[in-house]
Amino acid sequence: MTTCVVMFRGPQLISGFIENVLLHDRTGSLSTLSPPMNGRASLMNSPFPRMDWRRARVLLPVLLSVACGEAPSLESLGTExxxxxxxxxxxxQEQVSPSAxxxxxxxxxLLExxxxxxxxxxTTIRMDRDYPTSSGQVSNGLLRFDLSAIPANATVQSVRLTVFVKNATTGEGYFVHAAGRPWTEAQAxxxxxxxxxxxxxxxxxxxxxxxATSFATLLPGAxxxxGVDLNAEGVAAVQGWVQNAGTNHGFVVDAPTNMDGxxxxxxxxxxxxxRPKLTVTYAxxxxxxxxxxxxxxFTGANFQALTVERTDPTVNFDWGTNAPVSGLPADxxxxxxxxxxxxxxxxxxTFFTQSDxxxxxxxxxxxxxxxxxxxxxxxNSGTVTLTANQKYDLQLEYYDSTNSSVAKLSWSSASQPKQIIPVDQLFPATAQQPGNPGLTGLDNTGKTIPDTNYAIPAGAIFLATNGNDSNAGTQAAPVATLNRAIALVPSGGTIVxxxxxxxxxxxxxAGNYKVATKPMTLQAYPHEQPWFDGTDLKPASAWTADGAGHWYMDWSTPSFCNGGYYNYKYDAQPTTNTGPCSHFDMxxxxxNPAAGDPQMVFIDGxxxxEVKTLAEATPxxxxxxxxxxxxxxxTNPTGHTVEVAARPIALVLGGTGYSLKGLGFKRYATNEYSGTTSAAVYIGATNGFxxxxxFTQMAAGSLSLKPQGGVVRRSVFASNGFTAIGSNGSTNSNPVVPDGLLLEENIVNANNTERFGTNCSRSCAQAGVKIAHMNGFTVRNNVxxxxxxxxxFWCDEDCRGGVMVGNISRxxxxxxxYEVSDTGIIASNLIYDNTYAGIQTCSANTKIYNNTLVDNAAISIWIYDDSRNEQDRRGSDIGxxxxxxxxxxxxxxxxxxxxLKASRSDSNFTNTGPNTFFSGLDYNSYYRSGGSGKSLVNxxxxxxxxxxxxxxxxxxxGWETHGHDLxxxxxxxxxxQSLRNYVVRPSSVAYxxxxxxxxxxxxxxxxxxxTVTSRGALNWPGR
Incomplete structure (x- = not known):
């Protein structure tokens, strides 16, 4: 009796064994058993990037049996x-099945x-080791089937390949291997x-x-x-293709020795x-x-008072004229x-709603x-393209006015008959805690990247920490650097x-940034966390003790501040406001007197x-x-991890059509002065996404982008040294063009850590987000x-057509x-606990509607006229x-x-004052917690x-005839309010x-x- 022992240390290594071990060669004998050293390495090139333990238990007995020289039938999977x-x-089968x-x-x-x-x-696939006859040249076959009609959560149980033989063969047979790279039928x-x-x-x-492993042998004698059944390795490969369609490159058919064709x-x-046919049995x-x-x-037709929370298995309701739950009205x-x-x-x-x-x-x-x-x-209905086995955020809103009430949610697709979306495919959101309004699913500290599962397109270039720039950039042979990946990716292509x-x-x-000019997408591999880091690790051996309690290292960074770092000392920038590191008054x-210096050091993360003199240097x-x-x-570097900022920027992108998805950027030595190195990612390109x-822990800014077609969504900007996001629009250009910037569902948290602008006089620009000269933009549902x-959030100098809705700013x-601008909507924002003002604006033709402002220290809303105007020396820069x-x-x-404060900032007759500011000032509700003696309106x-x-x-x-004064x-x-539940209650006069x-x-x-609504914000993140 032969004993086979395979040892693992934990389920991750079992998964790694299943995914990576070479089970047996084509003769059935064991070639290698070399499980990875840890679970992380096993996942890097895995065809099963999301293998769950249930599926591992299904496949493990089969693969262990093969490894031990046995050949179990697939029926032995019945244990699960x-x-x-x-x-x-x-x-x-082409134009036959699953449908015509x-x-x-x-x-x-492929013909040599x-x-x-x-x-x-x-019309023929030809495999031959001698074609044309007596030439000694080879022909091989490629074959691939799109399997996307199989649900990604299916467990594949058997696979059979059926072909129609036009010329039979003899000998050892032709072997079926997995193709390792994408290919195109019309180009290969x-x-x-x-x-x-x-x-x-x-x-x-x-x-x-x-x-290297054959899945089946083709040896037809007539x-x-x-037809042939694929072996266990073939079934496992097809399982991987079902789970991740991007890895399905099909089969290569070839013979190892000289054979008949x-x-x-x-x-x-x-x-x-x-025509060739692949038959798959799955469960x-x-x-x-x-x-x-x-x-x-909610009681109220516009989400006024949250009354009941529960988990509904489906949305399939016909309540007639009854109340949907106890405690709610019937209408x-x-x-x-x-x-x-x-x-x-x-x-x-296609998603369908049925509603009344x-x-x-x-x-x-x-x-x-x-x-x-x-x-x-x-x-009603609408369509959206989705990827199997990936969870997508869903929000359905419904109101009943009078009489009957119906609410139903269904779906259909090419393979999914129309049905009410079943409970198995729906996953409830966590009930939002009243004391923490905000966005769910994002880490506001910036320490983790949101989980993603982007589809991998054919021909993608792969970048990996274990890559090599001499590689071709495939998943099996990734490259190691951005330089090489960008060089390889075709225009419009994708880097994974x-x-x-x-x-x-x-x-x-040569030590300076380079501008990428071809459109491309850079995206995270599904469910992985890729970080681009601007620091270098400096071990203890890199430092020298000076004998006076310090350790030093020679350190030159001429690429900082757009290559001008050593032109002027960081705390002696020209008063002409020409940089290169900082505006002189910022x-x-x-x-933090050394704020203008992009140098950064991180010890143990x-x-x-930074201090300004050696005498001030302490642990x-x-x-x-x-x-x-x-x-x-x-601090003695021995025993510590010391990282020093070494790069001013990660990417400079020019042209049009860039997408960044699921990536992290941290600790780049950016500078406050406006310019290409002012942000870790500088998108000087239209249609950036x-x-x-x-984006976190930059010395100054983190993202700068050209606004035309720009979209920033579901991203986190945290703990950067200066303003996190900057964008400059077109209203001061000739001609003026639409900008259309969209900022949506982002968290912008704890920025300006270097405390820029404390005593600024001319160049003040510190904010979470600062944009300017913007001709049309939307900022919604951000925190x-x-x-x-x-x-x-701050838009400054001749912004036009701004829409700022549904945000939390606290x-x-x-x-x-909204400053010295023209035309805007500031509506349904939740604004509280700011240390000075809630909303501040000196802009014309602006509507400020349905905002909730609570406990902003000095002023809830301040309307004023700036001393500057369109006729002054700055001309078109000012609204x-x-x-x-x-x-x-x-x-x-x-x-x-x-x-409420309304004030003229200058007695100059060309400026306006509150007597002429308003086209409307009414229907606002005021409450002064300190009593009626306090100033209500200044x-x-x-x-x-x-x-x-x-x-x-x-x-x-003559204003506020409908206002409330409490x-x-x-x-x-x-x-x-004590639990931060700012929904207006039905008993309130604002309801x-x-x-x-x-x-x-x-x-x-x-x-x-x-629409007649309650006063205050209608919706905000987390409501």
């Missing part, structure tokens, strides 16, 4: 049948005799896999071109239909039934683990369902349905970045403060001797928080600042004087110094008046008492024009 449903068998519309089969012949000729349109030749990529060796015979009908054969789990959606039921209620939906197929899905009355649906952030009107039961840390930047090889905070800080180019620590990225010494100096401002439906609450025009009541404002100014008792507005919304505000908020 209790977790799987009834087996399903589906055949894939299936066109997912590809095949071709004509190495540049493509045979993809031939003996030398090339595609028109732009070559095989490692001609005929797809290199180690990177095909797997013409006609012929074998000819098969191809997918171009005129006889449909003779689905009895449950995908879904439990439904979080249902939040005049609303429901918000939130969570995630997981499709079974990588296809375009209003309904809105978002999937993956895309609005598919918007019928927010009173109506009878009607069906594996997890790990890359101390790297795109540079010219550094010098007493708590923690940033240490926990560092000193940079700019004159002698030497860096000093006061940033999603699910993290701006704890940004030091500046605004959460614990900044100013919540939202018109403040006029036609409409301030309505806002709630202003708390212990402010003054609640009005400064030709003279100054502090109004302590709205009654006085009505008499003197100054006693507890909070009069919210469900629970359903707002002014009807004008058309442009209603459109920005996604409600019908003329």
């Amino acid at each position: 049948e209790s977790a799987l449903g009834t087996p399903v068998t589906v055949a894939f 519309t299936y066109t997912g089969a590809s095949d071709t012949t 005799s004509t190495p540049g000729i493509n045979s993809g349109a031939d 030749t003996w030398t090339n896999a595609t028109s732009t990529t070559t095989w490692a060796s001609g005929g797809a015979s290199g180690a990177a071109d095909r797997g 013409t006609g239909s012929y 074998l000819e098969l009908d191809s997918s171009e054969s005129a006889t449909l039934v003779n 689905l789990p009895t449950s995908s683990g879904g439990t439904g959606l979080l249902g939040q039921y 005049g209620f609303s429901v918000r369902w939130t969570g995630q939906v997981m499709p079974l197929y990588s296809q375009t899905y 009355d209003g309904v809105r649906l978002w999937v993956n952030g895309q609005q598919l349905v918007n019928n927010w009107t009173d109506h009878g039961s009607v069906e 970045v594996r997890g790990g840390t890359y101390r790297d930047w795109y540079n010219n090889g 550094y010098g905070d007493p708590a 923690t940033y240490v403060h 926990g800080n560092f000193f940079y001797d700019w004159t002698n180019r030497r860096i000093y620590l006061a 940033v999603e699910n990225c993290v 701006f928080e704890y940004n030091l010494n500046g605004a959460g 614990n900044n100096k100013i919540g939202i600042f 018109p004087d403040t006029a036609n401002v409409d301030v309505s439906n806002n709630i202003m609450s708390g212990g402010n110094i003054t609640t 009005w400064v025009d030709t003279g100054g008046v502090n109004y302590t009541s709205l009654a006085a404002v009505r008499v003197d100014r 100054a006693s008792g507890g909070d009069p507005f919210f469900v629970n 359903n008492s707002g002014k009807p919304l004008p058309a442009d505000v209603a459109q920005a908020l996604g409600v019908p024009a003329g």
Whole structure:
């Protein structure tokens, strides 16, 4: 008896063994058993990037048996049948099955005799070790089937390949291997896999071109239909293709020795039934683990008062004229369902709503349905392309006005018959804690990158920490640097970045950045965390003790500050405001006098403060001797991890069409002065797209982008030295063009850590986000928080057409600042606990509607006219004087110094004052927690008046005839202010008492024009 012992240390190594070990060679004998040293390494090149333990238990007995010289039948998988449903068998055959519309089969012949000729349109696949006869030249076959109709969570149980033989063969047979790289049927030749990529060796015979293990042997002794079952390794490979379609490169068919030729009908054969066919039997789990959606039921047709929270298994309700749950009225209620939906197929899905009355649906952030009107039961629908087995955010909103109430949610796709979305495919959101309004699914500290699962397109270039720049850039042979990856990727192509840390930047090889000019996508490998890091690790051996309690290292960084770092010392920048590191008036905070220096040091992962003299250097800080180019620590580096900022920037992108998805950028030595090195990623290109990225711990800025077509979504900007996001639009250019910048669902947290701008006089620009000269932009559903010494969001100098809606801005100096600009909407924002003002604006033609402002220290809303104007020396950089401002439906609450301030900033006759500011100032609700003696409205025009009541404002100014003036008792507005639940309660005077919304505000908020709402914010992240 033979004993086979295989030892593992934990489930990760078992998974690694399943995924990576070479089980046996084509003769059935064991070749190697070499499990990886750790679970992480086993996942790097795995065909099963998301293998779960259930599936591992299914495959492990099979693979161990093979490893031990046994050959179990696939029926032995029955031990897991209790977790799987009834087996399903589906055949894939061009224009035959699964349906006559299936066109997912590809095949071709690779001919050594004509190495540049493509045979993809031939009706025959030819394999021969001597073709043409007596030439000694080889022909091989390629064959691939699109398997995306199989759900990604399926467990593959058997696979059979059926072909029609035109010329039988004898001998050892032709072996079926996995193809190792993408190829194109209409382009593949003996030398090339595609028109732009070559095989490692001609005929797809290199180690990177095909797997070493054979899945089956083709040895037909007669013409006609012929089929073979794939062995366990073949089944495992197909399982990987089902889970990740991007790894499905199909089969290479070849013989190891000289044999008779074998000819098969191809997918171009005129006889449909003779075309190659792959038959797969699979089973689905009895449950995908879904439990439904979080249902939040509100009293009021516009989500006014949260009454009940529960998990609804499906959305399939016909309540008739009854109340949906106890405690809600039968009419005049609303429901918000939130969570995630997981499709079974990588296809375009149609989502259907059946509703009576209003309904809105978002999937993956895309609005598919918007019928927010009173109506009878009607069906609406929208489409979106989804990837199998990936969870997508879903939000469904519904309201009932009167009479019957119906709410149903269904879906369909090419492989999914129309049905109510079942409970197994729905996953509820976590109920939002009232005391923590904000975005879910994002880490506001910036320490983790959002989980992603982006599809990998054919021909992608792979970048990996274990790569080599001499490699071809395939998944099996990745490159190591951004320089090489960008050189290899074709225009419009994709770079897939594996997890790990890359101390790297795109540079010219001579110490300066390089501008990438071809459109491309850089994206994370599914479920991995790739970080680009601007520091270098400096071991203890790199440092020398000076005998006085310091350790030093010679350190020169001429690439900093756009190559001008050594032109002027960081604390002596020219007063002409020409940089190169900082504007002259932006550094010098007493708590951080070295802010203008991009140098950074991290000890054991923690940033240490920079001081200006060696005498000040103590443990926990560092000193940079700019004159002698030497860096000093006061902490012995022995036993510590010391990292020093070495690169000013990660990427400079120019042209158009860049996407960054699922990537992290940290600790680059950016500078405050505006320029190319002012941000770790500088997108000087139109149509830039940033999603699910993290930017953290830069010396100054983190992201700068050209606004035309720019989108920044679901990303985190945290703990950067200066303003996190900057963008400069077109209103000061000639000609002025639409910008259209979109900032959506981002967290901008704790930036300006270097305390820039404390005593600024001319160059003030510190904020979480600072944009300028923007001709059309939208900022919605973001969280701006704890940004030091500046605004959460700030648009400055001739911005036009700005829409700022649904944001949270808290614990900044100013919540939202719209300065010397023209035309804007600031609506439905939740703004609280800012250390100075909630909303500050000196802009014309601006609507400030339905904002909730609570406990902003000095002022809730400040409207003023800047002393500058369009006629002064700065010309078109400045918007018109403040006029036609409409301030309505806002709630202003708390212990402010003054609640509403309206003031003229200059007595110059060309400037305006509050007597002429307003086109509307009404329907606002005021509450002064300190009592009625405090200033309610501060009005400064030709003279100054502090109004302590709205009654006085009505008499003197004629405004606020519908305003609420409350100054006693507890909070009069919210469900629970102490728990940060800022929903207006039904018993409040602010409930359903707002002014009807004008058309442009209603459109920005996604409600019908003329809608009457409660005062205050309608929606914000986390509500």
